Structure formats: C-alpha cells, structure tokens
Amino acid sequence: MPTHAREAFLLETCGNDDALRARVEALIAGYEAADSFLEDSPIERPLLPPEEKIGDVIGRYALQRRIGDGGCGVVYLAEQKEPVRRHVALKVIKLGMDTNAVIARFTAERQALAMMDHPDIARVFDAGTTEAGRPFFVMEYVDGVRITEFCDEHNLSLHERLELFARVCLAIQHAHQKGIIHRDVKPSNILVARSDGVPTPKVIDFGIAKATQGRLTEETLLTGVGQFMGTPAYMSPEQAELRDFDIDTRSDVYSLGVLLYEMLTGQPPFDPQELVRGGIDEVRRVIREVDPPRPSARIAALSADACKAIAQTRRVPPPHLRNALRGDLDAIVMRCLEKPRTRRYGTAQELADDVRRHLRHEPVEARPQSTAYRIQKFVARNQLACLSVAAITATLVGGTIVSVRQAVRATAAEQTATAERDAATAAGRAEALARADAQRRQEQAEDLLTFMLGDFRTELQKIGRLNLLDAVGEKAMDYFAGLNARDLTDTALVRQSKALTQIGETRIDQARYPEAAAAFTTAYDRAAALCERHPSNADMLFERAQAEFWIGFVARRRGEFAEEREWLMRYRDSAIALNEIEGKTLRSQNELTYGYHNLAVLDFEAGDLKAARAGFLSERHAIAELLAANPGDLELQTRMTDIASWLGSVAERDGAYLEAVERYTEMSSGIETLMAREPDVVLWQERLAASVTFTGNLQAMTAQPDRAMASYDRAMQLLDALVARDPHNQRWLVVSLNLQLQRITLLLAAGETDTAHELLPPVREQLEALVAAEPGSHEFTRRLATAWRLEARLQMATQPPDARAAIDRAIALGNGLIQQDRANSWAVGEFAQAQLLAGRIAHASGDDAKARQHWQEAIGILGSRWENSHDWRFLDPAAQALVLTGETARARPLLERLARFGYHATDPLAASTLDIVSPPQGTNPNPR
Known part of the structure; x- marks a missing residue:
C-alpha cells in the first residue's frame, strides 16, 4: 500500500483496538527497517511445472473447458476417451498443494467415496496424479445449477421444493451410513437438473474439503489455530467450535435445516455477508448463541415487494405464504437449527420422514402432538372419509342445544329459590356454574362449527364432497334458530355470522335455495347487530356486506328479481362504506369492484347492454390493476375469467358473435391456467365446462353443428366427472341435464330422432324430481319446460295426442314463471318457442284458429322486447310468429338483422319458417 493510504486502512481495520493497531504498526516499522533482507531466495528453487490448459490430456481424459476454480483446485469439463466415451468433471490440485500429507489423506478419502452408491450423489470415477505429480479427481459431471437457483428459475411450489429437499436428505443419509459426514452442505454443493422432466438433485464435493485440508471456495474461512470445516452461513454450532472430534451426522442435519430455510424463504437464517464482515469471532458467536427467526416470521418481516417476489417464485399468493410456513414447516426447520445437537433430528432420514409426513398431511414429529393438531391432520389427509366427523359434529351441536336449554332452565329454577339467603347464595353459584358450562359448550360447538364449515368445507368443496356436511348444517341451523342476536356477545355474533354464511354457501353450491336464504338471513341478523354496536368497525361491516350479497344472489337464482336488486344495491352501499372506513386495501377494493359488478349484471338483465359492457370493462380495468399488485392472487385471476364470460354474454346478446x-x-x-396450478380443484372443471358450453352454443346457432357437438361432448365429460363425485349436488346435476337438452336439440336438427328419443326421458324425469324438491327455482322450472317442449317436438310427427299433452305441460310451466314475474330473457324466449310449437301442433291437426291464437300469444309474451334488440332469444321467436301470422313485412327487418349477425335457427321447423329472405350481400352467415 502507498504510505499515504495506510492510515485510513488501519483506522478502518483496527477500529478502537489500540493494541492491535500498535502491533501492526510495529510490524510495518520492522519491515521498513529490514530493507532488502531475504529479498532473494538463499537457495536454488526448482521451476514449477506449467498449469494444465484446455486441450491437454491427463490420463484418459481430454480437458475441454474450465468450469470451476476453488482455493486449492481447478475443475475442468473433460471427455473420457476409454473404455467408454463420456463427459466427466476433473479436478486438479493446484500448484503447491501436492504434499505427501494431502495425497495420503486423499487416498483414504477415495476409498470412503468409492463405497457410496446413490442416484442422488455424484460418483467418483477415478483418481491419480498428473505427469507433473499433482493429484487429480475424476467425478460424475452434473450439468445442473445450485438447488436454490433451480427452484426459483422453475417457480417450484412449496410442495415440489419439499419433495426435492427430502431426496437430498436421503442422499446425505446414505453417506452417513457409509461413515462419511459432508460438513459443507450448501446450495452450491447440491446441483439440480431435469432428468426425463423430473428435477433430480446431485450432491457433490463429499469429503473433498476434508481431503485437501484447504479452502475450496471463496466463502470458506480458515483460522490460524483451527479450521472452519464448511461455510459460515451453513455451519453448525459445533463446527464453529473448531473441534473436529466433536462433529457427527447431526452437524449435517443442521446444515440441511439452513438449506431448507433458504429454499422456503429465499435466504438463509443468517446473512452470509454480515457474518463474514463481522470477523471470525463474531461468526462463531452468532452461530453458537443467536437464534434465527422462524421462516414465517422472516417472511412477515419482509417488505411487500420482497414478499411478493418470493411468493411468486413459489406459486403462492403473498398473503398465503406466511400461513403456509407457519406450523409444520416452522417446527421442522427450527428443530434442525437447535443449538444443542441432542434436540435436533437424530438423522437425515428422520428429517426426510418428517418432511414427507407434512406432505401427506400427517402429524410431524417436530410439533407437539395435541389432539386438535392430530384431528386437523387426519381431516386433511382423509377428506373423503370424514362423514363420521361430520356426524360427530352434528351430535355435538345437538347436544349443545340441549345443554344451553338446560342451563336456561337451571337458571330459572335457581332464581325461584332466592327467597332465602342461603338458598339464594347456592342458587347464584349454581347459576354461575350452569352459565359457565353452557358458555363453554357453546364456544366448543361454535369453534368446531367454524372449522367444519370453514377450512374443512373449503377442502371438501375442492374435491366436490359438500354432502358430507349436510347433517352439520341442519343441526347448526336448529341451534342458531334458538338464539336471539340481542342476547349474544360480540364474539358469539362474529362466530355465528361466519358459520351461517358458510352454511348458506354450502346450500348454494347444492342449489338448495330456500335453506340457503334462511341461513343468509340469519347471518344478516347477526352481522347487522354487530354493525349497530360498532358502526365504525370495518370487519363487522364486511360480514354484513357478505350476507347482503348472498341474499341478493339467492333471490336471483329463485327469479325474485326485485328483491335481488334491493339487496345488491345494499351490498354496493356497504362496499362503498367499507372503502371509506378501511381505505384502499385489497379487501375493500375487491368488495367495491364486486359491488359495481353486480350493478353491471343488473343492467345486463334489464337489457341495457351498453351500460353492462361499460360496467364490466371498468371492472376488468380495476381487477387488472389489483392483479398487477397481487399477481399470485387466485381470486383475482378467477374474476378475470368471470368478467370474460360476462363480456362474452353481452357480445352474444348484441349480435357480436365473433367477439x-x-x-x-x-x-x-x-x-x-388455473386448472394447471390446482388440478384437483373441481371449481375449475365446472367453470371450464361452462365456457366450453358457451362456445358450443354459439357454434350451434352459426351453422357449425359438428363443432358444437364436439364442444358439448367435452363439457359433458367434465360434468359427468363432477356429478360422479357428488350425485347429490343439484347445481352440477341441473347444468349437466341442461347440456343434455342442448345435445338433444342438435340431434333433432341432424335428424337423429331415435337417439334423441332414447336420451330425453331420463333427463326429463330427473328435472321433474329437481323441481319437486325446489319448486322456487325458476332455473329448474325453465329447463323442465324445455324438456317438455322437446318431448312435444319429438312426438309431433308420430303421436299428435302425446305432443299436445307435452306442449301443454311446457306452456303451464312457462305461464307459472310469467305470472309470478320470475321469467328472465331465457324464460321469456323459451315460453315463446313453446307457444310457437303449440301453434304448429294445432295447425297440423287442422285447428287453424287455435294455432293463430298460440302464435299471437307468442307475440304478446315478447311484447316490445324484439323491436330494438339484437338478442336472438327475442328476434328468432318474434320473426317466426310474425311470419306464421302472415306479417312477413314486419318480420323482414328482424330476419335481416339475424342474418347480418350470422344466426341460423337450430330447429329445422324454425329454419324453414325463417328462410324467406337471403342474407344481405357481404354477410358471412357462418363466422369462424
């Protein structure tokens, strides 16, 4: 160093250590005074042989390129020439390291390495000395990257990372069984590459550091007295003690824990750069004395951007990452990182076993084996076998009802005994005990209900087995019905509101609408009581808003459109209030966009397509902004698909079929994309079936029957699988039956009446059963009307009396919807088609007056809906009715409009009626 730079260097390096500063300055002074003493060697030194270069041949190995450089050796990619040709990794000891001691240690190490034979350990093939006498090692060449880098580059999920890590543990266990301790387990010593598409780890550098007695990487530290056998950030406390005799296999378990910590959180427990900067003594102190934060706590302490980046590479939403680490994974990692070896896993095998227990949803050894914990694990891994658990819960809830009522009666009885002082005291004690016992039972039941109807319900919903909770829901509703919201504590109101909402959602999923409405109404009572007590509490307002939305949603499904609008407007107002109280959080923004989404749906149902399109486009823009800030949020991604569906419906009704x-x-x-991420979640199968069906409908009405049938068949496969999972799920069943009706319509159009005759009766019978079970569902009623209309269409040519009976049944069902004001555009269009067919059947029997009456009825039902509409549901039957009643001039503009859109009637009867005008020039009647 130049003299003028030394002062600053010494000040920075020595700090306040005056003694160290004095020793260094004395050494510098001695150097300056020595002048040229021993500048030249007093003896002749032999020239060192030149270092190997690319192209050289060492034994049977031709050096191709340099792939690594450590403190004591250089690693080359080499090609073995004989007896087989293959690529290998060849490591040559650097100049000056070829001592007898090193070679002797290497010979012993080579014997140990030769004993290992594990697919996830890089094998040692050969060893020897170069012509210059320097030792070299020949090892299996691993064309991979360090394990942490591989995981992040390929966005491996937590589950995939844990599977990979368990394999590494088993490889280390194999070495331990052969009497070898790695002592330097770290990401750069575990390389991963894909083998047949499967990530495959390879553990490298077994025993090399021990053999060479030197620093293999720039991260490895040496001391003047002892030696750090490993890398500081991954080093066990006993390694930091610098006592080689005190190290056993549990030292590698500690390093594996550090590796797992980094694979889960993106960083090791202690910052490597901070450790090195602190000096050797600080490194030893930190490793031996400082406890790192748990992985979940480390994630919680990160900035939002850092957490988002880490979560994205693990394919998990940022809010869920901490929860995924909390519990089992925290416990597993922290057991590995215990300072005393006796508290760690005894072997790498035990660590691998615990990781795999977690993956199988079994209790892990690292956590206390409480009853609640073991039950939770049992439920997680036995999702399809938990009917008995549901029954137990139902029994407990029923028992709680009895207990609460008995407690009330006990209280009343004791109160009557207060006439005497001693009796009053006893009564007071008895009352307190009774109330405490009732409160305890109530809390136990409601806690279990929250679990059963919350987390457990979510898991059952994913696999399509909500029917397991039927008994729980029924008992819970009986229980809640006996309680008055005014008498409940805030905690009880919150718990019950959530449970009731969950019951309602379960009933919605099963299309049991009256029961769903009862649950949501009771949930609203609880939530409204909370809001009255705490008008500025965002959580209370949120719960009330959920109930408002679901009440409106049930009203929609039941065809109660006025009630639907009222409750959805309430929900929108609550979302606005939540936004004002809570600010622009993800939750409040989500609720606000949902509020305006519902208004767009109402505009759509009212026929205001311009307003509906603007509303959905605005919602899509808002969701895209939220998704940019939360790219892993599955709910937001799902909503984008939902918006696409609504925009498709708007375009279809507006005649924009290509769009x-x-x-x-x-x-x-x-x-x-969502299915690829969560292949076992049945919600994605259901929605994919819907989207494929929508496409098939468009193909059917644009003269593409073969493509339409292919779409229907694909959707049918998805729906059949769902119905097979849960035959009691009425919603899946009715969607499947409706798809069958659309397939039957295409079969009729293709003249395949025999197949249609075979398929229709069982479909109609199942729809009859659904309507009998849920007479308030306009959806079930409309589809049953369609089934009877198709029955009449099939019987029309061969069995006119049967056809008349069938069409009368369809008209009666449609009349019921119209008179109750529960008919949406689908129901109105269906009823008009039924009247048209009734007229054709009457005309075929010679009753022209009756036929004309039916056709006029169709025009009356449609009213003025078709005048400025682009919706084929109104235009098609209106045009048919006008042509059949001889008003061709009024029908022509409607037909031109349909032709311009590319619409073709599916039923040959309708097509022949409408085929009175050619499409305008330039129109493509079959857009693709």
Missing part, C-alpha cells in the same frame, strides 16, 4: 367467441376462449384459457 363473444373470443371472450369465451379467453375465459377457457384463463381457467385452464
């Missing part, structure tokens, strides 16, 4: 196909394709693509 509608694009939107439905966008919906399908988004859902398939």
